[in-house]
Amino acid sequence: MKGNPAGGERMIRRFSRLRIFEHWGIVLCTLILFATGLSQRFWHLDFSQWLILKMGGIDNVRWIHRYAGGFFSLGLILNVVVAVAGVVRGKWAPSMFITKKDFSDAVENMKYYFGLDDQPAKCDRYDYMEKFEYWTILMGGFLMILTGAVLWFPILVTKILPGEIIPAAKALHSNEALLIFLINALWHIINAVFSPEVFPLDTSIFTGYISRERMAREHPIELAKLDEGTPE
Ligand code: HEM
Numbered sequence: 599m600k601g602n603p604a605g606g607e608r609m610i611r612r613f614s615r616l617r618i619f620e621h622w623g624i625v626l627c628t629l630i631l632f633a634t635g636l637s638q639r640f641w642h643l644d645f646s647q648w649l650i651l652k653m654g655g656i657d658n659v660r661w662i663h664r665y666a667g668g669f670f671s672l673g674l675i676l677n678v679v680v681a682v683a684g685v686v687r688g689k690w691a692p693s694m695f696i697t698k699k700d701f702s703d704a705v706e707n708m709k710y711y712f713g714l715d716d717q718p719a720k721c722d723r724y725d726y727m728e729k730f731e732y733w734t735i736l737m738g739g740f741l742m743i744l745t746g747a748v749l750w751f752p753i754l755v756t757k758i759l760p761g762e763i764i765p766a767a768k769a770l771h772s773n774e775a776l777l778i779f780l781i782n783a784l785w786h787i788i789n790a791v792f793s794p795e796v797f798p799l800d801t802s803i804f805t806g807y808i809s810r811e812r813m814a815r816e817h818p819i820e821l822a823k824l825d826e827g828t829p830e
Contacts, residue, residue, distance in 0.1 A: 609807040610824065620677065621803045627670040628782065631742075634663035635775050664750060671743045674736065693723040696733070700726035722819040731785060738778045745771035 613621075637646035637659065653659050684690045703719035704726050710718045719725075724732070748755050748767035755763060790800045795812070802808040813821040 608810040610810055610813055610821075611806055612802050612808040612813075613806045615806065616680075618803060618806055620673065623669070623673050627666050627673060628778075630666040631663060631670060632775075632779055634659045634666065636779065638663070639772055639775070664746075667743070667746050667750075670739070671746075674739045674743065678736075691723075694729055694732055696726075696729055700729060718815075720818045721816060723817060725816065727789070731781070731789070734781055735778065735786075738774055738781070741774050742771060742778070745774070 633649060634653070637649045638656075640646050641650070650656055650659050653662060681692075681694070685692045699722075703721060706715060706719035709715040745767040748763060749771060752764050790796065790803075791798065793800075795816075810821070813824075
């Protein structure tokens with residue numbers, strides 16, 4: 599546990615520099631992918647036309663989307679490889695895996711929110727909402743990569759698979775894009791910005807630090823392990 603030299607409050611290191619860099623990478627890639635992808639899907643809107651012209655025309659927009667897609671794919675694959683390597687080498691516990699406790703935590707929290715219990719669920723490094731968000735974005739991300747690759751290399755793909763795969767990939771890519779956009783814009787932004795617990799911004803993924811008081815409230819099991827000096 600380290601103190602943050604910038605803050606008066608007792609702070610705890612939650613995210614490494616690698617995680618902060620990775621988060622910035624995913625934010626930038628998804629912003630570019632949403633702007634270049636959704637402006638193609640909703641090409642008839644004035645705003646899309648304006649955006650496409652600002653980016654130098656439709657050919658540029660399509661190439662920017664593909665390059666950003668390449669970086670996005672690299673980021674997601676690296677995330678999984680680093681996570682698995684860390685678990686295999688015993689550097690960290692598989693804390694993102696969904697367990698039975700997540701379901702009972704969700705029920706416990708519901709009871710707490712409705713005043714049927716006097717304390718919320720005691721969570722470990724990641725609570726059930728963080729896990730749900732992570733897995734939806736990861737699974738959705740891999741679906742986007744797979745369908746994006748089919749749209750990028752249609753001739754190659756149809757040498758092996760039937761032609762129907764192309765319109766199916768387009769429908770999946772296009773609709774999953776909207777779903778990911780909604781999950782990001784509604785769920786993630788509400789949790790990270792508008793939640794009363796963190797408003798006006800949860801800065802932990804930008805600074806790497808979280809207050810001890812928030813750890814005690816949101817991740818008491820991890821805090822107890824840190825205090826005991828046992829690896830989480
Ligand atoms: C969060 C990630 C992504 C979002 C939100 C997104 C969004 C979109 C949207 C909305 C479209 C337009 C579909 C339509 O016209 O109905 C599109 C097209 C396309 N996307 Fe993505 N996409 C993402 C990731 C990727 C990735 C990872 C790749 C490449 C591996 C990719 C490659 C393509 C290709 C090739 C097209 C067809 C347009 C073209 O020929 O340039 N996308 N995307």
